[in-house]
Amino acid sequence: MENLTIKQLRYFEAVALHGHFGRAAEACAISQPAISVQIRELEETLGQLLFERHARHIRLTSFGEDFAARVRPILRSIDDLSDLARASHAGLVGKLRLGVIPTVGPYLLPRIVTDLNATYPGLDLRIRETQTEALIADLLLGQLDVALVALPISEPGLVEVPLFDERFVLVRQLGDAAKPVPSSETLAKMRLLLLEEGHCFRDQALAFCGTPSSLPRESMEGSSLSTLVQMVASGLGVTLIPEMAVALETRSADVSVAQFGRPHPTRTIGMVWRESTPLADRLGDLAERVKQTVAS
Numbered sequence: 001m002e003n004l005t006i007k008q009l010r011y012f013e014a015v016a017l018h019g020h021f022g023r024a025a026e027a028c029a030i031s032q033p034a035i036s037v038q039i040r041e042l043e044e045t046l047g048q049l050l051f052e053r054h055a056r057h058i059r060l061t062s063f064g065e066d067f068a069a070r071v072r073p074i075l076r077s078i079d080d081l082s083d084l085a086r087a088s089h090a091g092l093v094g095k096l097r098l099g100v101i102p103t104v105g106p107y108l109l110p111r112i113v114t115d116l117n118a119t120y121p122g123l124d125l126r127i128r129e130t131q132t133e134a135l136i137a138d139l140l141l142g143q144l145d146v147a148l149v150a151l152p153i154s155e156p157g158l159v160e161v162p163l164f165d166e167r168f169v170l171v172r173q174l175g176d177a178a179k180p181v182p183s184s185e186t187l188a189k190m191r192l193l194l195l196e197e198g199h200c201f202r203d204q205a206l207a208f209c210g211t212p213s214s215l216p217r218e219s220m221e222g223s224s225l226s227t228l229v230q231m232v233a234s235g236l237g238v239t240l241i242p243e244m245a246v247a248l249e250t251r252s253a254d255v256s257v258a259q260f261g262r263p264h265p266t267r268t269i270g271m272v273w274r275e276s277t278p279l280a281d282r283l284g285d286l287a288e289r290v291k292q293t294v295a296s
Contacts, residue, residue: 006078008042009071010141011035012050016060016068017137027138076276079142092282093122099135099147100127103201103225104269107244108148108294115293116286131198139274146283148290150200151270159275161287164294168208168265169246170258171229172238177256184209184265191237193228196221201267205240208265229253242267 014024015035025032043050050064060068100109109127116123128135128144136155138144151160170181182190188209195202220236222228226249228239233253241249246257271287273280 003045004042006075008038008045009075011038012042013068013071013075013141015039015051015058016064017141019058021058023134027134027141027143075142076274079277092120092286095124095126096146097126097128097144099138099144099149100129101132101135101149101200102129103150103195103199103242103245104148105129107242107248108269111293112290115289119289132200133198136272139272142274145277145279146271146273146286148269148271150204151268151272153272155272157275158272159280159283160270160272161284162268162270163287163291165266165268167243167259168205168240168267169243170238170260171232171241171250171255172258173232173235174254174256177258181258181260183261187238191220193231193237193239194221195225195228196223201225201242204265204267208240225249229255240265 011024011028011030014028015021018024018027021036021039022032025035028035039050046063046067048063048067049061050067051058052061105127113125113127116125128138132149132153135144135147135149136153136158139147139158140155148163151162153160170187172179188211192205192209194205220231222231225241225245229241229249230253231237232239233255250257271283271290273283277283
């Protein structure tokens, strides 16, 4: 086992977690051929296959499952050594890897980053924006320190700290501004423009309408809130967006914005991190700072 490396173990864990060489390579910021070579070399060193490879998917072998169970605590311990050094300093210093979902990043990050840079001058903030599932995977892999997401996550081993609640608003054509705001039941029968599958905000919007996310709909999908708002302006339907996005996304679109009646559709935005990280106290302070920034 002389050739076994920490890098190979990290690549193995990424592939095991993502179940896909391409997505694992993206998460590790290397090419797919490179990660495939590393996994093959690891299998040769072990003398055992770690994955069953099929045309469209891969899965862990029985040996791979046992191997994964032993690799995870080893890598978490290595990550904790680095975090332990950072936690010994007063305040947050050094590299901090922050994940954020796309329906929060463009609207909240400018305020947060400005405040954090002023509060923690020794902080080197690294930001990754992607969907919730990928952020949680990166947290568990130790590739992120903390993430801004919609709660709850309900993932064992993660701490969840609520920051604030936020309402959803209805976006419709400007000519519809005087019309009554539809109920959730009425909205479910309208052409509701949605984000692509994988976005938690899509599921939250459908939940408000009482519509299962798996139910086929005569609707259109967009990759961003900006796209949805522009689609509404073009007369293609109506959409829901979080309140924090209104100022930015509607400034160049001929649309109207309306508040729903009670019960208001809302989401809870919070921060999550690994409960085992030595940075837990520092991240708790960070969450409180972000909460104050948002409230001000």
